[in-house]
Amino acid sequence: MSASPFDSAIHRQLFGDAELGRLFSDTAEIRAMMLVLGALAKTQGKLGVIPEVSGAFLARAMMEIQIDPAGLADSVGQNGVSVPGLVAALRKALEAPEHAAWLHWGATSQDIQDSALMLRLRQALALIEARLITSLGRLADLAEAEAETPMAARTYGQLAVPSSLGAMMAAWGWPVLRAVERLGALRPRLAVSLSGAGGTGSMLGEDPAAIRAALAEALGLADPGRSWHADRTIITELAEICAAVTVAGAKAGEDLLLLTRSDVAELRLGGGGASSTMPQKENPIGPSVLVALARFASAQGAALGAAHREARDGAGWFTEWLVVPGLVLAAGKSASVLGDSLAQLAPDRAGMAARIDARPALIHAEALSFALARQMPRPEAQAEVKRLAGEARRANRPLPELVGEAYPDLDLSRLASLGQAPAEARAFARAARQIGDGQGQGVNLD
Structure with missing residues (x-):
């Protein structure tokens, strides 16, 4: 068995979900991080935190560059997060050091x-x-x-x-x-x-809150x-x-x-x-x-x-x-x-x-006890129906029939309710x- 039945070749029809699984693939994670990095650079460029031309260049490049997830494995194993290796790989792929230096500016992994x-x-x-x-x-x-x-x-x-x-x-x-x-x-x-x-946004620019709000708008996410x-x-x-x-x-x-x-x-x-x-x-x-x-x-x-x-x-x-x-x-x-x-x-x-009506039809016991409670105290009515239910079991007869025989004047019209x-x-x-x-x-x- 695969470590996860959700992406197991054997169990994929039982537990797997290809449509959702694509969103949790390594490729989708990298693509999403690149979208964030690109939107951040473009936002910072527009707000003057980094050169605007670099922000536009990086935003466009993040839509085009392809990164092999396997190439990040060693970095993630050492650093515990994927962003350092991803940023390094992106800077190398950009082949534009004058713009690459502004990638991931002021943010953290x-x-x-x-x-x-x-x-x-x-x-x-x-x-x-x-x-x-x-x-x-x-x-x-x-x-x-x-x-x-x-x-x-x-x-x-x-x-x-x-x-x-x-x-x-x-x-x-x-x-x-x-x-x-x-x-x-x-x-x-x-x-x-x-x-x-450290949660302070101190390296993001003079107005980190404005950058965060603009990034949220660019990505279609909420500003917390x-x-x-x-x-x-x-x-x-x-x-x-x-x-x-x-x-x-x-x-x-x-x-x-x-x-x-x-x-x-x-x-x-x-x-x-x-x-x-x-x-x-x-x-x-x-x-x-x-x-x-x-x-x-x-x-x-x-x-x-x-x-x-x-x-x-x-x-x-x-x-x-x-x-x-x-x-x-x-x-x-x-x-x-x-x-x-x-x-x-x-x-x-x-x-x-x-x-519902199969013998001994005990499913009607509650209705019968409430009907009988109109003629006697309710505890006595419940005890009487319970006694008749036992008889219905032993004789394999319908409980409503036994109650009707014992109390012929009883209104049984609500049994089917x-x-x-x-x-x-x-x-x-x-x-x-x-x-x-x-x-x-x-x-x-x-």
Whole structure:
């Protein structure tokens, strides 16, 4: 197995995501850093910090020069960051020492790498958000269409009360909707970093804040208004949201693992995974991936909880490099698999309805106890229904039938009620459709 299943040749169809993976390639990282370096030089040239002609030259060159990522390996191994080796390689490739001397003027490695990460995250989060919006549309359609399709609600693995398939789609959908809202709120806050070696910006020029604001505008990122070298709130929020995306997918995944069981079979997925020895098997691969990704993301996110010490913290920063790509890829894959699973979903409506009234029909116990409580104190009503439920089990007779025989005047008209389930389903469908497009634009790093 590859060190990471996300880019494994064997597992790339199971866990991999080529579209997102390109944003976390070495080539994309270098390209993003070069975009930052070029925009910084052009900004400083316009503001008179460096010669304007050099700023324009460097900005153009950063769009044209090609750097081999492998050529930076020795430098990164020695220096712990890629910018020193990258800047050295760029200066050599420029073959224009009069301009090359102004490259990376006054900034520090973390400024360039963090800003480059924000560029890539902007694209990545827009992709994830778009996928989740697709899933929301499918969930809204299902919730509305199946709002009154009877289905047993389950608690603690037991049949509980009658509900609807649409209400379950809403239960899957609300966490997805919240994740979309959180992604939409985070993307505009992805901020440029430009603070210099110790966060003071002292070598950037007479007005470092103006340079930072202009660089933010040039890159289409937010201006944080301060140094965030050691304040990693944006990274921890990213981790929390990526984990939330996977947990939203895992809610559907966990329920699908139960409801597609061969002894339940209330839901089916169009085609399942094959067994090496059991020809009858249709294993729920997609739902299993959703659950596994949530477990992975929740564990990985915990590594980012420690505060960064001093003005800059190498160990904390390195930890982000180990964790962030996997978190984003997990969220993106989860969003993709969720959408695919919903597109394949096939409910057995007759089977779901039959389960509600299947002997001994104990799912009606709550409604029966409340109906009986109109004739006697509620504790006594609950005890009586519990007694009759035991008899229904032993005799394999429907509980409503036994209660009706014991209390012939009892009003049993609400046994078939789905309560608020249809309304819940339709409320979610309305909310999901109000989300809108929500997709953002990013810089092309390919």
